[in-house]
Amino acid sequence: MAQSSKTNRRIVLAERPRGEPDETTLRMEEAPVPEASAGEMLIRTEFLSLDPYMRGRMNDAKSYADPVGIGEVMTGQVVAEVVSSKLDGFAAGDRVLASSGWQDWAVSDGREVLNLGPAPERPSWALGILGMPGFTAHAGLYGIGAPRAGETLVVGAATGPVGATVGQIGKIEGCRVVGVAGGPEKCAHAVETLGFDACIDHRAEDLQAQLAAACPDGVDIYWENVGGRVLYGVLPLLNPFARIPVCGVAGWYNLERLPDGPDQGPQIMGTILRMKVKMQGFIIFDNFGPEEYARFRSDMEKWLAEGRVRYTEQMVEGLEAAPAALNDVLTGRNFGKVVVKVG
Amino acid sequence: MAQSSKTNRRIVLAERPRGEPDETTLRMEEAPVPEASAGEMLIRTEFLSLDPYMRGRMNDAKSYADPVGIGEVMTGQVVAEVVSSKLDGFAAGDRVLASSGWQDWAVSDGREVLNLGPAPERPSWALGILGMPGFTAHAGLYGIGAPRAGETLVVGAATGPVGATVGQIGKIEGCRVVGVAGGPEKCAHAVETLGFDACIDHRAEDLQAQLAAACPDGVDIYWENVGGRVLYGVLPLLNPFARIPVCGVAGWYNLERLPDGPDQGPQIMGTILRMKVKMQGFIIFDNFGPEEYARFRSDMEKWLAEGRVRYTEQMVEGLEAAPAALNDVLTGRNFGKVVVKVG
Incomplete structure (x- = not known):
């Protein structure tokens, strides 16, 4: 089932895994596409990042971030397209970097969202080498x-x-x-x-x-x-x-x-x-701030342009493939940065 | 047997211990009192410090300091009296802080030796709270x-x-x-x-x-x-x-x-x-230098004078008691800083 403008597919934490996550750990649900109120925007997920830290969020353990609750959408960074906006600084067509998780659609008030502009060169890189x-x-x-x-x-x-x-x-x-x-x-x-x-x-x-x-x-x-x-x-x-x-x-x-x-x-x-x-x-x-980030962006854009840093991205097709792909990341069956092409 | 001006009692590493050191680990020997040449001084041990790190020096393992060799005098810091000196900056009667180890007598060229002067107030404290x-x-x-x-x-x-x-x-x-x-x-x-x-x-x-x-x-x-x-x-x-x-x-x-x-x-x-x-x-x-040392001395002398820092010293009598006393330090049977009164 592909992305649709009628329903919001979302993958939620069904139960906390013991050991490797399996088919009972995550569950795909459908819900109505949410609506943006004043001061909000509606975004549509294009790329979802898969990262090892996600395994930790499935545990109900003292850690640096709150665990994902049972029944809640799995956490994750995405690159999304702004579909409609009632929010200054974001216009329909802009690409954004957001933390809206494993789902097709989300509403955001723009907090902790980075606007990548209407035509970023390689939008998915914002989840990897440039992110x-x-x-x-x-x-x-x-x-x-x-x-x-x-x-x-x-x-x-x-x-x-x-x-x-x-x-x-x-x-x-x-x-x-x-x-x-x-x-x-x-x-x-x-x-x-x-x-x-x-x-x-x-x-x-x-x-x-x-x-x-x-x-x-x-x-x-x-x-x-x-x-x-x-x-x-x-x-x-x-x-x-x-x-x-x-x-x-x-x-x-x-x-x-x-x-x-x-x-x-x-x-x-x-x-x-x-x-x-x-x-x-x-x-x-938590440990590093805007000063270190600025230095990183400056160095990395230069090194990529000069070919001194190479970057490998493995694209996985479809939100439904994300759970198995995360297990691949956790067990080293991936190759390079794994990104899910959601829509 | 007490300290004598005729012989130099010294405790050497007889064999490397497995687990807790026992009566086969260290051995007391007698040797002639060494003589100081030009540019050297003869020192007589008054107090020997016992410290947990000494156990590590008994092992033949990669560490921050070379292990004590089999047959060599056990390493250790002492407060000693200068008996005779052919060395500028050190006079007979001075007390010094030296690393001459578990023995009555030693000859030193003054390197890495601190002169405490002829009448330090509490000489053994240089092995503990002030050392x-x-x-x-x-x-x-x-x-x-x-x-x-x-x-x-x-x-x-x-x-x-x-x-x-x-x-x-x-x-x-x-x-x-x-x-x-x-x-x-x-x-x-x-x-x-x-x-x-x-x-x-x-x-x-x-x-x-x-x-x-x-x-x-x-x-x-x-x-x-x-x-x-x-x-x-x-x-x-x-x-x-x-x-x-x-x-x-x-x-x-x-x-x-x-x-x-x-x-x-x-x-x-x-x-x-x-x-x-x-x-x-x-x-x-290895990690800290003269700047930190100066700050330490300044703070600590002030705090001791003000009674804000208390110091407990446990004095053990006689060089021959040192091996058992070190085991006490290693197993927590001591109370406070353990110093051996050698002579």
Whole structure:
């Protein structure tokens, strides 16, 4: 069923998943298309972004953002077209970046909505390299990672939209960049297209030995996207004063309970102590503001124009395909930034 | 056997311990008293400091400092008397702060030796509240913990020389200070003498519940001295943007292998991510320099004079008592700063 001007398809959280979300987790509903009152606009979703953080919002746990309620529309950033507007600053035909979630239609009062203008060149990029994932990579790497030429940077989820950007910025700054990704195809992409110095398949039995071989001078920055074996493989390689921006632990998002032992806590904490490591978690819009955003936009537009940063987008057709595509993102079956073409 | 001018008793590392050091770990030897050449001085140990970090130096592991070699004198800070000097700036009768280790006599070229003058008021305090432990507490709390009035600070090993100082500085800065210590006597001392708001026995079955009750507004700073159950009890209480200076993980120093599971890694890393926690390991003389040291000395001398900081020292008699006393420090059987009166 395609997008229609008569009904609003929306995907709501039906029940909280245990482990990997399945067909009982999300439910598609139909509702009337809402109407815009004075001071509001009606927007129609064109592209929906899928991101690992969405798994966390399905849990009823203390976190940086409120969980999605049962029966509520799943949260998510979209690029939408303004269909009608009773709001200054937004006109029919404008494209906007909004957080209206997994649905065809929404009404907005314009708060926290960015107007991309009537004809943005690549509107969906506002969900990726020129949006939240790109800003996350840029601000987190400069603000916490503090890369210096000659240092070694290890990046988990190396071909994901954040990891790929982190690694390419690392190369621009003169670092040795070692990616970790799932499978030979992604690893080849990281080295051949993104320009990483090496990329290791995280499924390798001898992951730790391969990491050690790829990082002969140790590791100065570990960009944490995934947790698990990659983290545990990097810990023994950290140099004094290493930095670890903690951007995600995607390998652990579907955990139902803590994994079997041994307890790696002493290894984590002991390494932080002995190596004087700085580890810092961050949520992009909580930790960084307009100043960092301006620097990101300026750098990234320049690098894209110069071809120094490459961007891979995987387009998924249809809102109904979003739940399965999110599971692909969570388990690494995607390639690059996943965007759903909704309408 | 007491200190003698004829022989140099010295305690050397006989073999690397597995788990808690025992009677085979250290060995007392006798050697001739060394002689000072031109540009050197002969010093006689009066006080030897015992500190948790010494356990780490017994291991042959990658760390911030080289391990003590088998057959080498155990490392340690001392206050010593200059007996004879062929070195400018040091005269017979001066007291010095040196790193000459677990022995009666040593020759020094004066490098990294601090002259305390001929008549310091309380010479042994240079090993504690006015020395490395005090500086560790002050620089780590201000430099990483960044306390603000009204915040909640949790301190492990609350009556140890670092923890007691951290907590008292926290009170001076207007924090709610909750200590964790071993046993009711130490907890009473933390509250009644040191002025903490609460102190919890880490052996309590319901440690987590007691921590939660003592921290109704969550935890903004966790001073990590111990690891283990205290860390795992604090993690769920951390507030957004919490800071964790990692000063030690004394509860884990005697581990021979990683403990049984579950693996708490996902809990540690997930909390850092969701709560945007900054965790930073530090080694006092690697992370902080003369500027922080000057500020520490100025603050601490003022606070001691005003009675706003209290200091507890436990004096142990005789070099031969040092090995057992170090085990007491490592297992929390000490009370306050442990200093060995050598001669």
